[in-house]
Amino acid sequence: MGVGGGCLVLPWRCLVVLCLRLLFLVPAGVPVRSGEATFPKAMDNVTVKQGESATLRCTVDDRVTRVAWLNRSTILYAGNDKWSIDDRVVILTNTKTQYSIRIHNVDIYDEGPYTCSVQTDNHPKTSRVHLIVQVPPQIINITSDITVNEGSSVTLLCLAFGRPEPTVTWKHLSGKEGQGFISDDEYLEITGITRDQSGEYECTAVNDVAAPDIRRVKVTVNYPPSISNPKNTGVSVGQKGILRCEASAVPVAEFQWFKEDTRLANGLDGVRIENKGRMSTLTFFNVSEKDYGNYTCVAINKLGNTNASIILYEISEPPALAGPGAVHDGNSAASRAMACVWLSGALLAYFLLKF
Ligand SMILES: *[C@@H]1O[C@H](CO)[C@@H](O)[C@H](O)[C@H]1NC(C)=O
Ligand SMILES: *[C@@H]1O[C@H](CO)[C@@H](O)[C@H](O)[C@H]1NC(C)=O
Ligand SMILES: *[C@@H]1O[C@H](CO)[C@@H](O)[C@H](O)[C@H]1NC(C)=O
Ligand SMILES: *[C@@H]1O[C@H](CO)[C@@H](O)[C@H](O)[C@H]1NC(C)=O
Ligand SMILES: *[C@@H]1O[C@H](CO)[C@@H](O)[C@H](O)[C@H]1NC(C)=O
Ligand SMILES: *[C@@H]1O[C@H](CO)[C@@H](O)[C@H](O)[C@H]1NC(C)=O
Numbered sequence: 001m002g003v004g005g006g007c008l009v010l011p012w013r014c015l016v017v018l019c020l021r022l023l024f025l026v027p028a029g030v031p032v033r034s035g036e037a038t039f040p041k042a043m044d045n046v047t048v049k050q051g052e053s054a055t056l057r058c059t060v061d062d063r064v065t066r067v068a069w070l071n072r073s074t075i076l077y078a079g080n081d082k083w084s085i086d087d088r089v090v091i092l093t094n095t096k097t098q099y100s101i102r103i104h105n106v107d108i109y110d111e112g113p114y115t116c117s118v119q120t121d122n123h124p125k126t127s128r129v130h131l132i133v134q135v136p137p138q139i140i141n142i143t144s145d146i147t148v149n150e151g152s153s154v155t156l157l158c159l160a161f162g163r164p165e166p167t168v169t170w171k172h173l174s175g176k177e178g179q180g181f182i183s184d185d186e187y188l189e190i191t192g193i194t195r196d197q198s199g200e201y202e203c204t205a206v207n208d209v210a211a212p213d214i215r216r217v218k219v220t221v222n223y224p225p226s227i228s229n230p231k232n233t234g235v236s237v238g239q240k241g242i243l244r245c246e247a248s249a250v251p252v253a254e255f256q257w258f259k260e261d262t263r264l265a266n267g268l269d270g271v272r273i274e275n276k277g278r279m280s281t282l283t284f285f286n287v288s289e290k291d292y293g294n295y296t297c298v299a300i301n302k303l304g305n306t307n308a309s310i311i312l313y314e315i316s317e318p319p320a321l322a323g324p325g326a327v328h329d330g331n332s333a334a335s336r337a338m339a340c341v342w343l344s345g346a347l348l349a350y351f352l353l354k355f
Contacts, residue, residue: 041059041060045129045132046131046132048106048131048132048133048134049136049209050107050136053103054102054103055102056069056101056114058098058116060096060097060098061096061120062096063120064118064119066078067079067099067116067119068116069114070114071112072114076114077101079094080094089103090104099118103131107133108133108135108163110133112130113128113130115129116129134164135161135163136162136213137160137161138161138213142203142215145218146218146220147219148219150222153189153190153193154193156188156189156190156203157186158186158203158215160205163209166206166207167205167207168203169184169185169203169204170183170184170202171201172199172200173202174198195221197219198220200219201216201217201218201219202215203215220250222250222301222302225247225248225253225304225305226247226299226306227245227299228247229246230297230309231244232310232312232313233310234315235287235313235314235315236287236314236316236317237289237317239286240283240284240287241284241291242283242284243257243312244310245257245297246278246280247299247306251302252277252278253278254275254299254300254301255273255297255298255299256300257280257296258296258298259293259294259295264282270286271285272285280297280299282295287312292312293311295309295310296308296310
């Protein structure tokens, strides 16, 4: 069968005489274990990385009359004669003590049993070596960056190839400490994803052949706006007043401002609306009596909307520091200084009453 294989590959070589002459090379039944036989002595299993060269050595002595290397049952070399048509296979040494071949640019298909077959004193003997081909870990398919809505389920996939088969793990990079969970599987399933679970996920494929292959996936979690700590603001007439509205949302919220049922527009009635990221501000350049009241900030994105009411209320004008027409920020140092003066007065009154 081995010779038949060789003959199929190279029919022009298939002279019956030659084939018969080489029949002794075909392993008859169970191959002789290298430990038991004196000759031939093949090496232990050969391990190489894909793309490298593998050398198959067979130790012989001067009683050996014929030698050959076989890939499974196909003859690669018989003595100095090349039977294989594969250019990657070359003879390295054929001396009285050693018979070696080399396979260049080894691929995973080359993995398997190779047999050194010899004839000594008309007795055929064989010895087998396993060629083991290693491949560095490589991620071959990974989920692309995705955007999902909060509460939905997500499966991240990371397929890796390599020999030995790589170990695949998932890690949440943006996760706060203790929250960045890990999956030791190709699949990472998240049911009911939360906003805290958004961010970068890293897949790592490891085997002991070469450095790990690492890839990242960005998961964006959309959620409806929520307004945090709306604050009522006190401003006196003639001053500058600012109402602030902060909303967290993905995608980022758009804002609208209302007074009672009327929507406010930028530039009208001496107000300016400014949106910057999570924050919207409503600025009154010169607060008058009619400006006081109940305002509503509405934050909207495609997942929903929410609103909060913020009151602009009157505080008595600081007499000394803000003359008529002077414009100050409601939160300015001046008003804080005034609060301080008032507080000191109150404390003084308290002590006077007590003693
Ligand atoms: C050689 O490899 C084969 C197949 O992987 C295995 O069965 C055998 O035990 C190995 N022999 C040695 C000496 O490592
Ligand atoms: C060994 O045999 C296998 C299976 O027929 C083949 O795919 C591979 O290319 C052969 N390798 C060499 C070096 O002959
Ligand atoms: C990656 O895997 C997915 C899911 O199994 C499959 O639909 C897709 O075709 C694969 N892509 C590639 C490039 O193999
Ligand atoms: C402001 O208006 C909202 C509704 O527009 C109402 O729920 C809220 O009670 C009002 N606040 C005050 C202090 O009147
Ligand atoms: C504010 O929210 C309430 C209930 O969430 C809704 O009834 C009301 O119409 C909203 N107001 C505005 C101005 O969108
Ligand atoms: C603010 O408005 C009042 C009343 O309309 C006006 O008298 C005053 O000059 C204004 N101040 C500024 C700085 O525009």
